[in-house]
Amino acid sequence: MNDTVDKLVIFLAKRDGIDKLVKTFQYVSKLVHWQAESARPDVAHRAKQWEVASGLSRKAFRSGRFLTGFNAVRRNPGSTPTFRFLAVLANAGEMVYFFFDHFLWLSRIGVLDAKLARKMSFISAFGEAFGYIFFIISDFIVIREGRERERKLVTSMEKSEDAKEGIKKIRVDRVMRLMAVAANVADLVIAVADIEPNPFCNHAVTLGISGLVSAWAGWYRNWPS
Numbered sequence: 001m002n003d004t005v006d007k008l009v010i011f012l013a014k015r016d017g018i019d020k021l022v023k024t025f026q027y028v029s030k031l032v033h034w035q036a037e038s039a040r041p042d043v044a045h046r047a048k049q050w051e052v053a054s055g056l057s058r059k060a061f062r063s064g065r066f067l068t069g070f071n072a073v074r075r076n077p078g079s080t081p082t083f084r085f086l087a088v089l090a091n092a093g094e095m096v097y098f099f100f101d102h103f104l105w106l107s108r109i110g111v112l113d114a115k116l117a118r119k120m121s122f123i124s125a126f127g128e129a130f131g132y133i134f135f136i137i138s139d140f141i142v143i144r145e146g147r148e149r150e151r152k153l154v155t156s157m158e159k160s161e162d163a164k165e166g167i168k169k170i171r172v173d174r175v176m177r178l179m180a181v182a183a184n185v186a187d188l189v190i191a192v193a194d195i196e197p198n199p200f201c202n203h204a205v206t207l208g209i210s211g212l213v214s215a216w217a218g219w220y221r222n223w224p225s
Helices: 002-013 016-037 041-061 066-075 080-109 114-157 161-195 202-222
Strands: none
Touching: 002 016, 002 041, 016 161, 016 202, 041 080, 066 080, 080 114, 161 202
16 A cells, blocks of 8 residues: 555656646546536536646646657667657657647637637647657557567577566567557547547547546556556
8 A cells, every 4th residue: 555655656746647647637527528518517517617727737737848859859869760760750749749739728828819729729739640640650660579579589499587587578668668559549539639620539538538548548657667
């Protein structure tokens, strides 16, 4: 019990930890609003207020986050030209997303003209979707290469502790990357809902489930080991 509490404290001390918690609030309240809209208008109204407040809070927490993409490329550009190219595209998209998200937040809280919100939302979502596509591609490439390395270690005659440790690391990395893919695909659906509104992506259930998948996959990845 004490270990779990300690890990929760460490998790919530991180900016990403707080973001995933508030993101959970945001999309749970979206689903509650959808469920209660016809039968319980008072509950639906409160849920909508909670959703809006959570969304705006997350944007405030992410102030300056666009610099992380630049730092990621600068410090870890990738081991091969292909990965460097994918890293630049992925992080460039994410930088556009977080940078214009600042203006979206300011327009929604009334600091900037509210008419800017739609344009800022489109640009931010476009950058987000663009970046996630290349993050997903990169993760699938690494997963495939990891499976090849694991197969060689498993089929080899070598039974050393180093080989077993190598297999374990590959499998742990695969799980983490699959969680990243799940989160990025879910966030891609949410971004598409802003870029090109459609009945499927913009449905409250689709957005709610996508948001929770993204939040909980991120929760899993950021939870202290």
